[in-house]
Amino acid sequence: MTLLVGSLTLMAGVITSVVLYQSYKQVEHISVNHTLNVARIAQRSISRNMELLSLALDSLAWRYRHTQLHRMPAQQQLEFLLGEKIEAGYIAAQGIIDADGERVVGSPVLDEIMPGNFSGRDFFDGPRQDARGTLFISSPQAVRLERRAQVIVLSKRLVHVDGSFGGVVFMVLYLDYFRQLFEAMSLEKNAVMSLYSVEGVAYMRLPYDEAFIGSRVENAPQLQKLLAASAPAEGSYFTRSQQDGVQRLYTYVRVPQTRWVVFIGHTKAALFREWMRMFYAVVFLMALFSTAAFYLISRVREELFRRSKLDQQLEEQARTDKLTTLLNRRALDEVLQEAWHKCQRNDSARFAVLFADVDFFKLYNDTYGHKAGDYALVAVARCIKGAVSRHCDRAGRYGGEEFVVLLDEADAEGAMHVGKLILAALQAQKIPHERSPFGRLTISIGVACLERGVHRSVDEIIKAADEALYQAKHEGRNRVRLYQATAKVVPAEWQLSSANS
Missing domain, CATH: 3.30.70.270 (Reverse transcriptase/Diguanylate cyclase domain)
Structure with a gap:
């Protein structure tokens, strides 16, 4: 009887351990997917707004090339060029720079925050050297208006009729846009969310720390490896934070058409809180083998049923034309x-x-x-x-x-x-x-x-x-x-x- 009880206890322990391990991996898998989905939401929002702002710069460039522009009075030129407002709450200024780095026209506030010639500034030299005409995003910069604020400059190349460099159109964007976007994600209390460039420059981080903006990644080889151009477009990893020493699950997603990467970190304790409760409950109920077995088997069956339904949905999608919803x-x-x-x-x-x-x-x-x-x-x-x-x-x-x-x-x-x-x-x-x-x-x-x-x-x-x-x-x-x-x-x-x- 002792041998039988011991065997049953050992079998129950093995089964319980296996099931607990599987449930742990499932929680980990679900946590990774959930965090990736949140990162994708932020990624798509950033990508969509960068596209809109790029189109706004294209519109500004088009108005600048308007054939009747030079016949207008100076004030009318300014209103014609800068009258259109896109996401005005986050745009500090707009302007146009000629090929020599001199400002042709711009928002009045530029005299305070960016006086003088623009040659040598990254948002001017970048488009000048890149003939593709893509959107250039500058490094973070600190400016002072009514208050000190962190901004970036978005710029695009202007070209003459012969294709030569004709200057730059640009707009100054408050980094508060990213801060409010990240705060709207409703992350758990000790979670972190950050935005880096592939060069390792920090653009935003929650919890917010102004000193963090513009800093570069140092002594973090794993993070530097993920920021490299050869790294996957998205992924996840567990590591301990250098800032507060808390172990977190980090997921990252690259933002298309930019050099940005969105990172989200959830504490391992928060992610596995429910799993730990289940673990202690199972350990406590091991004496009640039949009840615990029924509970665990029901959990496994639910998971298998969920996966079966998902497979059926995928099979149905594979037979359907995406555009018309008819058979493919x-x-x-x-x-x-x-x-x-x-x-x-x-x-x-x-x-x-x-x-x-x-x-x-x-x-x-x-x-x-x-x-x-x-x-x-x-x-x-x-x-x-x-x-x-x-x-x-x-x-x-x-x-x-x-x-x-x-x-x-x-x-x-x-x-x-x-x-x-x-x-x-x-x-x-x-x-x-x-x-x-x-x-x-x-x-x-x-x-x-x-x-x-x-x-x-x-x-x-x-x-x-x-x-x-x-x-x-x-x-x-x-x-x-x-x-x-x-x-x-x-x-x-x-x-x-x-x-x-």
Whole structure:
């Protein structure tokens, strides 16, 4: 009995230890993902605002090159150039510098915070040496207005008509922007959040310490390694802070189109507080083996169920076209093959295929832009979904502006009816298309039905529907055509006239 009890106790201890270790790693994994997600939120906010400010500088450069600018009075020039305000609460000043480093125009406050020639300043020399015209971000600088403040300067290169350096457009941004952004992240009490450049220069840190701004990383080889250009774009690690000696989980994410890296550090004690409580509870309840086992097994089952649901969601996403939410090409090929094999097993089974193509779509993209083209494809997909109402039918994006619809147990009449519904639904959308003879967005559809003894593969049915589509295009578009094996393509069954649009 002692041996049995000892064996059971040892087994319970081994099982408990294994489960505790797995749960520890799971908490660690969840903590890493959660912290990375918070860092990504900050990263995207910074990236989006830097993009907006870059566009604001482009707008300022465009206004500077305005042909009527030099005919305006000085005050009107200033209002014309600097009248537009982007994120005005965080922008201290804006201005334009010529190729010699002299200020051409700028906010009046520049006389106080940045007097004199700008040659030799990093935000002037950087764009002058970099012909790519990208956004340059200066090192932190301290200025004094009503109070002492930390700022950075964003600048972009101006070029002459011949491509030579013509000066710099710039704006001065308060670092309080990053401070308020980080404070809005609602981190735990002892967490830290910081922003470094890849050169190791500190731009912001919470808890806030003004002396930290502008300092460089020293005696921190692991951090310097992560800041290197060859380091991954994001990651995590455990280490003990040099500032306060607290062990933390640090995650980092690089900010695209900048040389910045966002760091977030959560204390290990806070991250694993719940896990430690569970650990003590399990140790205390080891005598009650059955209860503890049931509790741990239920936890494992919940985790397996969660992962199973996640796998199902990922599988569904892998079969769906991201833009239109219809089936993608791979999933469409699978359902077509399934329909073909079903008809091979059952002589009474049948199906029809609709092959649709948006008319003059390239001209639509060229006229309205690719974003509008995406919206148009989404509208077409919505019309197809509305027309294909049976659960057994499938619709998918075949590629580009082409769509395929599989109608299970449908004859030619039923398939033509569905094609009519799609054309009518798209006509009701009244999407303008000025380069189409119909004046609006239209679609052509080819229909093919399974012909036993004629079609030897599903590819031949697709090809037949494609030939009917080609005939519909040839006869003027905006119509449905039915393919027949004996006479290739029968006369047009139905067409929406442009007069009814």
